[in-house]
Amino acid sequence: MAKQISELKLGILGGGQLGRMLIQQAINYNVTTLVLDPDPDAPCKHISNYFENGSITDFDTVYNFGKKADIITIEIEKVNIDALEQLEKEGKKVFPQSRVIRLIQDKGVQKQFFKENDIPTSPFQIVNTKEDMENCNIPFPYILKLRKDGYDGKGVMKINGAADLEKAFDAPCIVEKLVDFEKEVAVIVARNANGDVKTFPMVEMEFNPEANLVEFLISPSTFAESLQQKAENIAKNIASAMNITGILAVEMFVCKDGELLVNEVAPRPHNSGHQTIEGNYVSQFEQHLRSIYNLPLGDTSSITNAIMINLLGEKGFEGVAQYENLEKVLAIDGVYVHLYGKKYTKPFRKMGHVTIVDIDREKAIEKARFVQKTLKVIA
Template structure:
């Protein structure tokens, strides 16, 4: 098959790396000729937000997919009209790429998500009391486009663009579950992972699997995952990010219609990875076993503050000496503060051992510039 991917970042790179063991051709559309996928695919330089670029790229492919949701959905809909398979379909991508539509989707389908208010322009009066979360309707990614307003003075930084305002959840844990559905309607769910964020960068720092949750919490998550798949009405692989509040209630934060940072530990930590699963979804093959093989975790390698330029990884040789520790670099030659440059997966026999190893790895390695 000729598999086309809109976006050439690290998610596409790791997907292609996994899928190269099969017999298919992989095509990538990205504006950056030095993107992570450029040297391991049939690469086309172009704008995945441009109607004509997407249409020209996708018209001769057997299936077109995304590794970033901010793409031209009108072009994807036209490709569908022309008989090109688009996974996930253009309708659910359009819903997910706009926070307002996404929240209305949860509300309409009775999927638990924090109460919200929609703001279209700067003149509208905010009804919700502080503290609240503001999410820009479009363009948010990797923590950008989201801010918390806690006190009256914070209104000075209030964004004037169309936004969703959410009541702030009293969070006990941030969780994620990755679900998959093929065209035959078969579904599989990965074990729930627990996310620990870097409060300064608002990026994922550690990811831990399995999450330390109760049976009651697992039941809520299973119901949410099934509700989402039933109502999304599309094959695909989706990451559902969740909040567990301090009263034991699970809420959907947001959903990604693609591979996700919170599933990276599945590369070594599960019987099959999210990347293998995604390949099977695109090919409509039987879905893979997702069983966790033990305790696993992931640490993001992120560009250090005050370093800009050609990347250099300090301490990587020390990390490579550690048992059950796996380095994944993204092929990015230039680093900048907060940029995701790679990740390291760790396996352990207990949660305590896993946390110790993750903290040790974090202390050993730094992403700087030459």
């Protein structure tokens, strides 16, 4: 007889907020969780069944940790893939598969994958040095992205002209055509080992202009149903082309001419899906568990309008975190606060998120704007 979900230990590479929320869901299934993270005070430390302080990029550390688990997953892509490949060869289940993580780790390979699989994306060129950038075929202004190790807006810059090349990354990058877009949107798709696929409704995102990371998210979208369906189909096509098992977040631009272009993908629970905890019948975290344990996928429908706000550390504050005006926002109906257990704050660090739900979309947005200007993370 096949083992039950509670009999299969789950190893998580990375002990940040995504791992924390995944564990909070895993507890409901009596899943034993093991976490590896380089931070001795990682958010997962006190809620996992087993916590190991160590490097997630070191072969031996990842390999030896992985041997303790039955299923291994990630909450960040920067992990040692060679160790995961070896664990797969020895019969361990790794989801997303190591080959998927390898593809995602390199934005150049990722963009090439889009091109080869007819996934709509902006024109791009792979460059290795600043000299390559000077001879680039993409006209100024353009977007420059590090091929590896960029996250949360880091490793991305706009190059307006030749004068900006002095400050450009001197490392392997991709140059992307600057997209004239109306809105950034995202679709999260889940796929289990049986090949069953489900998408969450498309969401609309607003980004912090300084930190270049999601600050405000609205679900579900009010774009035309035809465009939303197109976005969901693109996400499904990528998941199928990758043959992924697990969750995949697909970020896209809605261009001013109505076209959709894929920006980037992430093979794990994602910031663009946090609102699903209160706003949808199944959350992205439960859906990820269902996917990697090869269980039936849950109902992704929206229950009501949901707004998600990232709680970022305020500029000018660094030290032990304090949450200013928490009582004021908790006095409002439909406000759900999620703090990530991070002791120290610094400017733009993700310290938590708040979801606001309301059957009236405009009221939800009004409440969310109040929360956004009222609740502050200081020190």
